[in-house]
Amino acid sequence: MNYKTRRFALVDIIYIIMMIVPICFGMFLKVLTTPLSDGISISGARIYFTLPMPVQNLLITESQVNSAIVMVVLLFFCLYLTHGIRYGVWLKRHHFAEIIVEMCTSLVKNNMGEYFKSFGPFIASILALSALSSLITLFGLFPPTSDINIIAGWAILVFILITYYKMKCGLWEYAKSFANPVLMAPLNIIGEIATPISMAFRHYGNVLSGSVISVLVAAGLQGLSNIVFGALPGFLGEFPFLQVGLPAVLSIYFDIFSGCLQAFIFAMLTMLYIAGGFPLELYEERKKKKAQKCKN
Amino acid sequence: MQSLEVISVNIWQILISLLNLLILFLMFKKFLFKPVNNMLAKRQSEIDAKYEAANEAKRIANEDRLLWDEKIGTIKHESEEMIKKAQNSAKRQSEAIVSKAKETADSIVRQAENQAQFEIQKAQDGIKKEIVEVSAALANKLLEREINADDHRSLIDSFIEKIGDDK
Numbered sequence: 507m508n509y510k511t512r513r514f515a516l517v518d519i520i521y522i523i524m525m526i527v528p529i530c531f532g533m534f535l536k537v538l539t540t541p542l543s544d545g546i547s548i549s550g551a552r553i554y555f556t557l558p559m560p561v562q563n564l565l566i567t568e569s570q571v572n573s574a575i576v577m578v579v580l581l582f583f584c585l586y587l588t589h590g591i592r593y594g595v596w597l598k599r600h601h602f603a604e605i606i607v608e609m610c611t612s613l614v615k616n617n618m619g620e621y622f623k624s625f626g627p628f629i630a631s632i633l634a635l636s637a638l639s640s641l642i643t644l645f646g647l648f649p650p651t652s653d654i655n656i657i658a659g660w661a662i663l664v665f666i667l668i669t670y671y672k673m674k675c676g677l678w679e680y681a682k683s684f685a686n687p688v689l690m691a692p693l694n695i696i697g698e699i700a701t702p703i704s705m706a707f708r709h710y711g712n713v714l715s716g717s718v719i720s721v722l723v724a725a726g727l728q729g730l731s732n733i734v735f736g737a738l739p740g741f742l743g744e745f746p747f748l749q750v751g752l753p754a755v756l757s758i759y760f761d762i763f764s765g766c767l768q769a770f771i772f773a774m775l776t777m778l779y780i781a782g783g784f785p786l787e788l789y790e791e792r793k794k795k796k797a798q799k800c801k802n
Numbered sequence: 803m804q805s806l807e808v809i810s811v812n813i814w815q816i817l818i819s820l821l822n823l824l825i826l827f828l829m830f831k832k833f834l835f836k837p838v839n840n841m842l843a844k845r846q847s848e849i850d851a852k853y854e855a856a857n858e859a860k861r862i863a864n865e866d867r868l869l870w871d872e873k874i875g876t877i878k879h880e881s882e883e884m885i886k887k888a889q890n891s892a893k894r895q896s897e898a899i900v901s902k903a904k905e906t907a908d909s910i911v912r913q914a915e916n917q918a919q920f921e922i923q924k925a926q927d928g929i930k931k932e933i934v935e936v937s938a939a940l941a942n943k944l945l946e947r948e949i950n951a952d953d954h955r956s957l958i959d960s961f962i963e964k965i966g967d968d969k
Binding site: 548549550551552553559561562563564565567569570573574577580581584585587588591592593600603604606607626627628630631632634635650653654655656657658659660662663714 | 804805806807808809810811812813814815816817818819820821822823824825826827829830831833834835837838839841842844845848
C-alpha cells in the first residue's frame with residue numbers, strides 16, 4: 507500500500523472527521539436540550555426519550571448517547587492508529603499504537619500473570635472507555651461515568667468474569683472457597699457481592715462528587731462575586747470576577763486527574779480481582795489429572 | 803425535558819452499558835490489538851530470521867577461519883622445510899663446485915708445472931746441444947785438426963754436464 511496516495515489521505519481524513527463529528531454532535535445536542543436557567547442544579551442525565559420495555563422502561567439518556575459517542579470516537583481512533591499498519595513501513599501513529607498495545611500487555615502481564623495475557627484488549631477497553639467517559643466533560647458533555655447505571659454495567663461484567671474464573675475449578679471448589687473458615691461464610695458471601703458494588707460506587711461517586719463540588723464552588727464564587735463587586739456599575743457589577751481561576755484548577759483535578767485516576771483504579775481492581783480470585787495452581791493440578799485420565 | 807434522579811437504577815441501561823464494554827473490548831481486539839500484534843509477530847519473526855542468518859554466517863566464518871588457520875600452519879611448516887632443503891642442497895652443490903674447481907685448478911697447475919719442467923728440460927737439452935756444437939765448432943776452428951770432434955765429444959759433454967750441474 508502506498509502511503510502517499512490520495513486515497514490513503516482521504517481515508518485518514520474520514521477517520522479524523524469521524525472522531526470529531528460525534529463530539530460535535532453531542533455538544534450540539536447538549537446545547538439544544540439544555541434549558542436556560544440561572545440557578546444551580548444537580549441532577550442526573552437528561553432523558554431524551556423512553557422506550558417501553560418489560561420490567562422497566564428503557565430510558566435513552568445523555569449518558570447512553572455519550573457512551574455511544576465515546577465508543578464511536580474510540581473505534582475511529584483505533585482505525586486511524588492502525589490504518590495501513592504493516593511490517594517494514596513506519597508512520598508515527600503506528601509507533602503510538604505499538605506503545606499502547608505494549609503498555610497494556612505488559613500492565614496485564616505484570617498484574618495478572620502469564621495466564622491472563624489475553625486480557626490486554628479488555629483492560630485497554632476499560633481504561634479507554636472509563637477515562638474518555640470522564641474526560642468528555644472537557645467538551646461540556648455529561649460524563650457517563652457519573653451515571654451509576656453505566657459503571658454498574660461494567661462492574662457486573664467484571665463480577666461475571668471474576669465468578670467465571672473462580673468457577674473454573676468446578677462448582678464445589680467455588681462453594682468451598684467461601685467456607686474458609688466455615689464461620690466466615692456469610693461474611694465472605696457478602697464480601698463477594700460487595701466487590702462489584704464497591705467498584706461501581708467508587709468510580710461513580712468520585713466523578714459525580716467532582717462535578718457536584720465544581721458546581722457548588724462555581725455557584726458559591728458567583729455569590730461571593732456578587733457581594734464583593736455588586737456595587738460596581740453596570741456590566742462590571744454583574745460579571746463574576748471571582749469565578750476566574752479557581753474552577754479551572756478544580757476542573758483540572760476533578761475532570762482530568764480524577765477521571766484518569768479512577769479509570770486506572772477501576773482497571774487495576776479488575777485485574778487484581780480476576781487474577782486474585784482464580785486459583786491457578788489448583789486449576790493446573792486438575793488439568794494435569796484430567797490429561798492423565800484421558801491418557802489412561 | 804426531564805432529567806434522571808442523581809441515583810436511579812435502570813436494568814436496561816445497565817445491560818446496555820455492559821454490552822457497550824463488551825463491544826468495545828471486541829473492537830479493541832479486532833482493530834487495535836490484532837493488527838499491532840500481527841505486525842509485531844511478523845517483525846519478531848523477521849528479526850529471528852535475521853539473527854539466525856547472522857549466527858549461521860558467523861559459524862561458517864569461524865569454521866573457515868579454523869580451516870585457513872590450519873592450512874596456514876601447515877604451509878608455514880612446509881615452507882620452512884623447503885627452505886632448509888634448498889639451503890642444504892645449495893650448500894652441497896657449492897661444496898661440490900668448489901671442490902671440483904679446486905681439482906681442476908690443481909690439475910691445471912700440475913700440468914703447467916710439468917710442461918714448465920719439460921720446457922726447462924728441453925731448453926736445457928737444447929742449450930747443451932748448442933753449446934756442445936758451438937764449442938765443438940769453436941774448438942774445431944781453433945784447433946783445426948788437432949782436436950777431432952768425435953774424439954773429444956764425450957769430454958766436452960761431460961764438461962758441459964758439469965756446467966749444467968753447477969748452475
